[in-house]
Amino acid sequence: MPATLLKGKPLARKIEEEVASEVTELRQKGITPRLSVVLVGENPASRVYVGSKEKACKRVGIESETFTLPESTTQAELLKVVGALNDNTAVHGILVQLPLPGGLDADEVLETLDPAKDVDGFTPANMGKLLLGFPYTVACTPAGILAIMDHYDVPVEGSDVVIIGRSNIVGKPLAALLMQKAKGRNCTVTVCHSRTRNLTSYTGQADIIVAAMGSPKFLKAGMVRPGCVVIDVGINRVKDDSAVRGYTLVGDADFGELENVASFITPVPGGVGPLTVGMLLKNTVKTARFCGCPQ
Numbered sequence: 001m002p003a004t005l006l007k008g009k010p011l012a013r014k015i016e017e018e019v020a021s022e023v024t025e026l027r028q029k030g031i032t033p034r035l036s037v038v039l040v041g042e043n044p045a046s047r048v049y050v051g052s053k054e055k056a057c058k059r060v061g062i063e064s065e066t067f068t069l070p071e072s073t074t075q076a077e078l079l080k081v082v083g084a085l086n087d088n089t090a091v092h093g094i095l096v097q098l099p100l101p102g103g104l105d106a107d108e109v110l111e112t113l114d115p116a117k118d119v120d121g122f123t124p125a126n127m128g129k130l131l132l133g134f135p136y137t138v139a140c141t142p143a144g145i146l147a148i149m150d151h152y153d154v155p156v157e158g159s160d161v162v163i164i165g166r167s168n169i170v171g172k173p174l175a176a177l178l179m180q181k182a183k184g185r186n187c188t189v190t191v192c193h194s195r196t197r198n199l200t201s202y203t204g205q206a207d208i209i210v211a212a213m214g215s216p217k218f219l220k221a222g223m224v225r226p227g228c229v230v231i232d233v234g235i236n237r238v239k240d241d242s243a244v245r246g247y248t249l250v251g252d253a254d255f256g257e258l259e260n261v262a263s264f265i266t267p268v269p270g271g272v273g274p275l276t277v278g279m280l281l282k283n284t285v286k287t288a289r290f291c292g293c294p295q
């Protein structure tokens with residue numbers, strides 16, 4: 001039987017409606033949620049992501065502004081911009097688009113960013129709170145993964161989960177979320193990475209596999225057990241001369257092989273991706289409520 005498709009777009013639309021009504025309520029109280037995005041350099045994918053975040057903010061009534069800094073920006077200049085946004089009481093949320101150009105230290109930037117305004121949930125303070133079990137803002141992609149599984153009633157509680165990828169933006173925060181001592185979580189989580197020996201010995205046992213590695217169609221049918229849940233986080237551009245843009249987007253899972261083996265699977269595009277932006281909007285409203293700065 002083909003797997004149930006976990007489509008992200010319908011849920012993302014629902015989240016946007018909820019956020020829009022929260023924004024209306026905040027505006028009535030004199031608070032207009034405002035997000036400041038800092039984009040450094042020319043990375044084309046980053047520009048696309050920032051553009052889609054701006055459009056989403058507009059759709060729900062969040063004010064957003066983007067500070068576009070040149071590739072040549074120094075660490076001191078970047079820290080000064082972030083510091084000024086920290087101090088600006090009209091700004092509720094700050095997002096520094098990653099990755100930064102080579103030579104800039106993202107860790108220092110995240111240590112400087114005010115955790116109360118951290119809409120990505122990437123600052124050490126917010127990552128620590130998540131790990132300790134009392135989160136404030138949570139990294140958007142992991143939060144989106146939980147939202148999509150909950151929305152489609154994927155059985156998560158107590159599952160054996162294997163996450164392939166240990167990045168600070170996906171693998172690590174997702175592991176912290178899934179292992180929480182909380183209803184619908186309580187998972188036993190294994191985090192694999194490029195140095196994992198015999199990856200298939202882990203994926204082949206898992207109830208839920210999250211592929212977040214950036215390797216096109218890596219996860220194959222022979223690596224999983226029938227009936228498992230496949231969450232595909234990867235977004236990879238694969239050269240395709242027949243496509244208008246010259247490339248096709250594919251995930252880290254081989255959808256063609258897995259759709260008849262898994263019980264649930266996220267498509268790429270249109271699975272986890274739309275939820276990432278939805279969670280950013282939710283986090284921005286959260287920071288606006290917390291900072292609560294009437295303008």
Ligand SMILES: NC(=O)c1ccc[n+]([C@@H]2O[C@H](COP(=O)([O-])OP(=O)(O)OC[C@H]3O[C@@H](n4cnc5c(N)ncnc54)[C@H](OP(=O)(O)O)[C@@H]3O)[C@@H](O)[C@H]2O)c1
Pocket residue numbers: 141164165166167168169170171192193194195196199212213214215233234235236272273274276
């Ligand atoms: N859908 C969304 O909204 C969204 C959001 C964020 C990212 N993404 C996508 O998700 C993917 C991962 O992103 P990321 O930022 O987490 O990537 P990343 O920082 O490059 O981390 C990749 C992780 O995968 C591991 N890995 C790489 N090759 C592996 C292999 N052959 N076997 C096992 N593990 C392997 C790496 O191991 P080591 O640690 O040992 O190097 C690393 O932990 C990318 O395709 C990215 O575009 C999508």
